Amino acid sequence: MNNDALKISNLYDLNETIAAKVFEDCTYPWEVLAKIGDFIVELGNALPEDEYEKRGENIWVHRTANVFPSAYIAGPAIIGKDAEVR
DSSP states (O other): OOGGGGSHHHHOOGGGOTTGGGGTTOSSGGGGGGGHHHHHHHHHHHSOTTTEEEOSTTEEEETTOEEOTTOOOOSSEEEOTTOEEO
16 A cells, blocks of 8 residues: 555645644644644643633633533543533
8 A cells, every 4th residue: 555645734734723833843643643632732721711611721712512411421521512411
């Protein structure tokens, strides 16, 4: 298999995500894994408080999201607009 097909530039349009920064200096998607946790914390701390509520340590939930009381979310995590977590 040609590894070019697995390059981030061939798999994703980074203009369509708020997470483009986490892909900087990476060639393949798996290189991002070690950076995701820190990135979520950085992004979460920058989210507008009128749109996102911080619930617990490093967990941000959009105010339109529906999170069931029985759901367990381990941070760091961001639950987006209109999401449903059961």
